[in-house]
Amino acid sequence: MVVTETMTRERNRRGEGGRLRAEILHAATALLEETGSEQSVTLRAVARTVGISAPSIYAHFPDREAIVDAIIDDAFTDFRDAIAAAIDTEQQPVRRLLAGCSAYLRFAEDRPNRYRILFDRRDLIEDCPPDPDRLALTESRTESFALLVTSVQACLDAGLSTSTDPFGDATAIWTGLHGYATLHARLPSFPWPPEADTLDRIVLGLAHITEEP
Amino acid sequence: MVVTETMTRERNRRGEGGRLRAEILHAATALLEETGSEQSVTLRAVARTVGISAPSIYAHFPDREAIVDAIIDDAFTDFRDAIAAAIDTEQQPVRRLLAGCSAYLRFAEDRPNRYRILFDRRDLIEDCPPDPDRLALTESRTESFALLVTSVQACLDAGLSTSTDPFGDATAIWTGLHGYATLHARLPSFPWPPEADTLDRIVLGLAHITEEP
DNA sequence: TGTACATCAGTGAACGCGCGTTCACTGATGTAC
DNA sequence: TGTACATCAGTGAACGCGCGTTCACTGATGTAC
Numbered sequence: 483m484v485v486t487e488t489m490t491r492e493r494n495r496r497g498e499g500g501r502l503r504a505e506i507l508h509a510a511t512a513l514l515e516e517t518g519s520e521q522s523v524t525l526r527a528v529a530r531t532v533g534i535s536a537p538s539i540y541a542h543f544p545d546r547e548a549i550v551d552a553i554i555d556d557a558f559t560d561f562r563d564a565i566a567a568a569i570d571t572e573q574q575p576v577r578r579l580l581a582g583c584s585a586y587l588r589f590a591e592d593r594p595n596r597y598r599i600l601f602d603r604r605d606l607i608e609d610c611p612p613d614p615d616r617l618a619l620t621e622s623r624t625e626s627f628a629l630l631v632t633s634v635q636a637c638l639d640a641g642l643s644t645s646t647d648p649f650g651d652a653t654a655i656w657t658g659l660h661g662y663a664t665l666h667a668r669l670p671s672f673p674w675p676p677e678a679d680t681l682d683r684i685v686l687g688l689a690h691i692t693e694e695p
Numbered sequence: 696m697v698v699t700e701t702m703t704r705e706r707n708r709r710g711e712g713g714r715l716r717a718e719i720l721h722a723a724t725a726l727l728e729e730t731g732s733e734q735s736v737t738l739r740a741v742a743r744t745v746g747i748s749a750p751s752i753y754a755h756f757p758d759r760e761a762i763v764d765a766i767i768d769d770a771f772t773d774f775r776d777a778i779a780a781a782i783d784t785e786q787q788p789v790r791r792l793l794a795g796c797s798a799y800l801r802f803a804e805d806r807p808n809r810y811r812i813l814f815d816r817r818d819l820i821e822d823c824p825p826d827p828d829r830l831a832l833t834e835s836r837t838e839s840f841a842l843l844v845t846s847v848q849a850c851l852d853a854g855l856s857t858s859t860d861p862f863g864d865a866t867a868i869w870t871g872l873h874g875y876a877t878l879h880a881r882l883p884s885f886p887w888p889p890e891a892d893t894l895d896r897i898v899l900g901l902a903h904i905t906e907e908p
Numbered sequence: 909t910g911t912a913c914a915t916c917a918g919t920g921a922a923c924g925c926g927c928g929t930t931c932a933c934t935g936a937t938g939t940a941c
Numbered sequence: 942t943g944t945a946c947a948t949c950a951g952t953g954a955a956c957g958c959g960c961g962t963t964c965a966c967t968g969a970t971g972t973a974c
Contacts, residue, residue: 493917495970502917521734525961535919537962546961601881650888654896658867661874668814675863683867687900706950708937715950738928748952750929759928 491533503542505532510549511556511596518595520550520602554603557596558622564589565629575640576691579633583659583685587677590663597663630656634689645690658684704746716755718745723762724769724809731808733763733815767816770809771835777802778842788853789904792846796872796898800890803876810876843869847902858903871897 494501509531510523525546529536543549568585572578590597600623631652637643645651662680665672674680685691707714722744723736738759742749756762781798785791803810813836844865850856858864875893878885887893898904 493969495917524959526959534917536960537920537964538918540962541917601878603881649886650892650896653885653888654871654893657874657878657893658871658897659874660878661870661872664877665814665870665873668816672866673862675866679863680867680870683863683901684871688896706936708950737926739926747950749927750931750953751951753929754950 500542502532502534502538506539506542506549507552507556511553514550514553514599515593515595518598520599523550523553525549554599555622557600558626561589561597561600562622562626562629565626569629569633575633575636576642579630579637579689579691580681580685582629582633583655583681584677586659587663587681590659590667591677594663594667598667601660627652627656637689637691642692643690644692651689654688655684658688713755715745715747715751719752719755719762720765720769724766727763727766727812728806728808731811733812736763736766738762767812768835770813771839774802774810774813775835775839775842778839782842782846788846788849789855792843792850792902792904793894793898795842795846796868796894797890799872800876800894803872803880804890807876807880811880814873840865840869850902850904855905856903857905864902867901868897871901 506528510528513523513527513531514520516522523546525536525539528549529539539549543552565582565585569578569582572581631649634643634645634648634652634655638645638648643651662684666674719741723741726736726740726744727733729735736759738749738752741762742752752762756765778795778798782791782795785794844862847856847858847861847865847868851858851861856864875897879887
C-alpha cells in the first residue's frame with residue numbers, strides 16, 4: 483500500500499489543535515529553506531505539505547505574512563543560539579570572538595536560505611511606528627549583534643586589541659561576515675579563499691587584534 | 696483634457712518598431728527599482744507602464760525572464776562604468792582604489808534596488824553549462840571585479856601596500872563593500888558609522904595599505 | 909452505564925484576482941507598378 | 942499621380958493556472974446528566 487502525504491496525517495485530538503501550528507511552521511520553514519524565496523511560502527503550498535486544507539491555517543495564523551514573520555523569528559533565535567553556543571566553547575577572548583564569527587559563517591553556509599531571510603526583509607526601511615508584535619523580533623536581532631560587540635570589548639579589556647571603537651569594529655566585522663556569507667552563497671564558483679583565511683582577515687584585521695590567540 | 700498614460704503613446708512608424716524594446720526595458724527597470732523585487736516585473740505591469748498591450752512584448756523578448764536578464768545586464772554595465780569613471784578621476788594609486796570603492800558604495804546607496812539585483816540572482820548556484828547568451832553578463836561581472844584587483848595591484852606595484860595576495864585582498868574588500876552596502880540599505884536605522892570611516896576601514900585595513908594618500 | 913449535546917478540528921466549494929502565454933485579427937504605413 | 946498590396950506594429954479576447962480569503966458545513970470527541 484502506498485502511503486501518501488495526505489493519508490499520513492490524522493486529525494489532532496481535542497485540545498491538541500495547537501499542534502497543527504507547529505506543523506504548519508515546520509512545513510513553511512522547509513519550503514522557505516528549499517526554495518530560498520519567501521514567495522514560495524503560500525498558504526496552499528504549506529497546506530499541501532502538511533496534508534491539510536488551506537483554510538485550516540487560519541485557525542492558527544491571521545494571514546500569510548504572519549507565517550513568514552514566525553519563521554524569521556525562529557530563524558533569528560536559532561542564529562543567536564548557535565553563535566552564543568560557539569562563543570561559550572572557548573575561554574580566551576580572541577578565541578571566543580573567532581568562534582562566534584566562525585559559527586556565524588557556518589550557519590550561513592549550512593543553511594544559506596535560512597540565513598538569507600534574516601536580513602532580507604524590508605522591515606526597517608520605512609520608519610514604521612514601533613510595532614509591539616515585532617518588538618521581540620527586533621530584540622532578537624539586537625541580541626545577536628550584542629554578542630559580537632561584547633566579544634570585541636572583551637578582547638579590548640584583556641589588552642588584546644588596540645581598538646578605540648569596539649562598536650564600530652563590531653559593525654565592520656558584521657558587514658564583513660555578512661558580505662562573505664551572502665556572496666559565497668550566491669557565487670559558489672568564484673575562487674573563494676578558505677574560510678579560515680577570511681575569518682582571520684575580517685576578525686583580526688578589523689577588530690585590531692594585536693596578539694594571535 | 697486629461698492626458699493618460701495610454702493616450703500619450705503613439706504607435707511607432709514602420710522600421711522603428713525596435714524603439715519599443717527600449718521603452719519596455721526602461722519601464723521594466725523603473726518597476727524593478729521602485730519595488731526592489733524582481734517579481735514585480737510582470738509582463739502585464741510592464742505593458743501597463745509603457746502603454747501597450749501585454750502580448751506586444753513578445754515581439755521583443757521571448758519571455759519574462761529575458762527582460763529581467765536584460766535589466767541586470769544593463770545594471771552591470773552601469774555599475775562597472777561608474778566605478779571605472781571614478782577611478783579615472785585620480786592619479787595616485789591609493790586614491791584611485793579609494794575612489795573606485797567609494798563609487799561602489801555610492802552606486803549601492805543611490806540606487807539600492809539596482810545594486811541589489813546585481814548579486815541577487817541564483818545564476819551560478821547550479822553548475823549550469825556555459826550558456827553563450829549569458830557569457831556577456833558573466834564577463835561584465837568579471838570586469839567589475841577586475842577593476843578592483845588591478846587597483847590593489849597598482850598600490851602594491853607602487854610600494855604603497857604590503858599585500859602578498861592582491862587577489863585575496865580584492866576579494867576581502869569586495870565582500871566588505873558588499874556587506875556594508877546591503878546591510879546599510881536593509882537596516883537604515885542602525886547607527887552606521889560615516890561612509891568615509893567604513894571605506895578607510897575596509898580599504899586601508901584589508902588591502903594592507905601602508906601609506907595614507 | 910447510556911445518551912443527548914456542545915465543542916472542537918478541520919473541510920470543500922467558491923469568490924475574484926493577476927499572471928504568462930496563445931491566437932486570430934486589424935489598421936496604418938510604405939512601396940511597386 | 943493613383944492605387945493595389947505586402948508588411949509592420951501592434952490589439953483584444955481567451956486559455957488555464959495558483960493564489961489569498963470567505964463561508965457554510967461536517968463529523969469525531971469529549972462531557973453533563
